[in-house]
Amino acid sequence: MTNVISEIRKDYLYNLVLKGSRGDARKFDEYREISIERDVIRKAEGSARVKLGLSQVLVGVKMQPGEPFPDSPNRGVIITNAELVPLASPTFEPGPPNEVGIELARVVDRGVRESKAVDLEALCIVPGKQVWIIFIDVHILDDCGNILDASSLGAIAALLSTKVPASKFGLGEDYQLPIRDIPIATTAIEFSDVLMFDPDVDEESIANTKLTVISTADGNICGMQKSGKGTLKPEQVYRIVDIACERAKEIREKFLEV
């Protein structure tokens, strides 16, 4: 099921864009208000509730010892999953994740994995036999647009608050999960040749193309994903990347660095 948007609302947004404005009077490269609350779920090893404008996402991290993959016997395992539960949007349906949910989880996972934020080798307990498995579970609570950036932000915030539950499994004392990088995902849409960051739900449904750029603390790019049935010019890609790195830096400094 897809979002339905009235023609008159589309027209209105289009006319606003021509005047260089957006539905909520933000600048094209401006993010909505962000708030991050950590350690909201006591039963989880790490958790974070992210509000991005009206969008709300809850991310929980659970850890348990388990078997490593045969091709990486000395490394911990990260498993990322996203639940687009039906309470979050009239377009979400119960049942197994659809391709939107799978893509979301995989892009969040890409950010954590490719930035090497978690030192997987440090999560080895017995080489080849036992390693820590990190489950990152993203729960979308309210989809008011750009849940990908919110989820990615929630994932790293939850990891930053994660304590490895070693004592629960008789493996020594609990300790803080070491995090080496802070990847930030920033998403822009293209709509009649204008690039808009942090789209709300209406902007998402009028856009043809969406590009997510995940950048690391040193200003490099560790992941990208284009989605939607539109096209982008290379110049538009480079512009999005430039602005994405700037926004990511601001968000990282403001919310995630001590």
Added chain:
Amino acid sequence: MIAMDESNISFFKDGCRLDGRKADQLRPLKIEVGVLARADGSCYIEMGGNKVIAAVYGPREVHPRHLQEVTRAIVRYRYNMASFSVEERKRPGPDRRSYELSKVSREALEPVILTSYFPRSVIDVFVEVLQADAGTRTAGINAASVALADAGIPMKSLISSCAAGKVADTIVLDPMKEEDNFGQADLPVAMTPNGDITLLQMDGGLSPAELHEAVEMAMNGCRQIYELQRKSLVDKYSQLESLSQVPEQEAEACD
């Protein structure tokens, strides 16, 4: 078990890559059009060690019916890997990776398909990876685009697809398995001949300058692939043209 590890593998020998290619060189490419009898359009492609076959069915009736759109055709894309296509047997059936690849590949082709010509119908694209050697999604998109043309689906243009990667701090075109597994970044791109990007993904680590270089290199690869896609179609249909002369003469004889 992986025999090599990232630290001791060398990707370049005398300025050439492990398979003798230059940094900005594609692997050998072979395209065959119309390889399946039952499909409306089909294409077989070999890109280096990749062997991929694509079939197009439609426009045809949508099942289940509730998926149909009143104003346009819907496009479905199924990327599937044969269990024997990779080193370790892959469990048959779709996994999360193939769901994602199906979505982005479909979105790579949709911008050029004139779906409004066929309301309430579906265009099905099926891609089977028979042998995988890094770059299966790009090979699949290349094959699917030719198969769509072979099926006579109206399109604004073909779509060509190719990846760039980073190994040993060098940007390379069309990475093969070793370069993909042990490289530092992978960036698949698909585009129209005009340079409109329809697929863009990236994982690994690239500076903004490297990203720039990689996108340009991948786009250059796409341009080369486009020429071969076009040639394969022209070759097939110019053959058909010469064959169709015969029945015409017979028809005249009948008059």
